[in-house]
Each structure stands twice: as structure tokens, then as C-alpha cells.
Amino acid sequence: QQQVKQSPQSLIVQKGGISIINCAYENTAFDYFPWYQQFPGKGPALLIAIRPDVSEKKEGRFTISFNKSAKQFSLHIMDSQPGDSATYFCAAYTGGFKTIFGAGTRLFVKA
């Protein structure tokens, strides 16, 4: 119940295309859903986050879509660039508990 399931495990997208990463959760107590971006050999960095009372949040080329009834959320990267090539982790958090991370998606954007 504390798991966050993330897919796909890896993703190859052409430059300019849309990258889509999906996550699903079970615990309805989660109230904060961040996405982290990690480059090789570096620590993750917070990319964008959403709360369950919002269905969509957009920051630049990055958009989170949130479906509360389905307990699913996804990251969309518009106009994907080679510099976006990294590992992306979805996560879920609720007060008093630790952040639960998805397994990660390795994105490669072909030039």
C-alpha cells in the first residue's frame, strides 16, 4: 500500500517529441506528489510537484497530470531535448511518513 509503481522503466524519445512517464499509488493518504530529475553521478533535484486537489500543473515544458479517482499521475515533457536525458523518479508523501519513490524511468532523448 506504500508503493508507488512507475512505468516505463526506460524511454527513448526523438528530439522535439513528448515524453510521458506514468505512476500509480494505492495509499489515498498521500497528499504531495513530486517528480525528481537525476543526472548520472548526481543527486536528484525536485522538478515539479502537485497536490491531489489539482488535476494539472504546468511549469515550462513540464506538466503533471493527476487523476485522483484512478490514483494515477503522470509527467509530460513537451518538446523533449537531449538535455532532458536523465532518470526521473515520481514520489508520494504524506505528513508523518517518509517519501516513497517510484523505481525510476531512464529517459534518453535522441538528437
Next chain:
Amino acid sequence: GAVVSQHPSWVICKSGTSVKIECRSLDFQATTMFWYRQFPKQSLMLMATSNEGSKATYEQGVEKDKFLINHASLTLSTLTVTSAHPEDSSFYICSATTGSNEKLFFGSGTQLSVL
């Protein structure tokens, strides 16, 4: 803002020696710091949670006597890998939070190689 500095970035040590990794919050006071371990192509595995002035809380299966965590101030936490062995080789990452634990600010990680 919310910068977390982690040192060293990489360390190579001989089996049986101890290694200390530092994690500092540079521009904020970190009430809580977390230590993670990450294997290649895998997710982050939480090792322990530390609060300033308190004993760290270790996750199940993590040996507290092998991975010593000290959080002596609101800006500094250290992880000491004692009597390191090759199986301890991994990428270790710290993170810190500012009051609410929902937003995690990560250090750049430390690659530990034990020969």
C-alpha cells in the same frame, strides 16, 4: 536557495577502514536529514532519518552500528561507514528538509568504492 552540499563526491578506501560523508545545508536550517543508498539503475533506498540533536531512526535491515549517523547541528549531518567492505560500495545521497518533510533537497551524492 535550499542548497545542500555533500562531500566528498567520491572516495576510495581499503576494506576495514572507516569513511565519513558530510552533508551540509548551506542556506537553510535542516530540521531533518535523510540518508539514501542507491545502486546502479535503481531507485533510492532510505537508510535512516536524522533529526538535529536526536538519535537517527534507521530503516529495517540497515545496520546502525555500521552506518553511524550524527546530526549535531541544524546544518550538518554525517554518515560514517565503519569497517567498510566491498559490499558497502555504493552511491550515498543525503537530503534535507526545511520544516515540512515533503520537499526534499538533495546533496550531489558520494560514490564509495571499497577495495
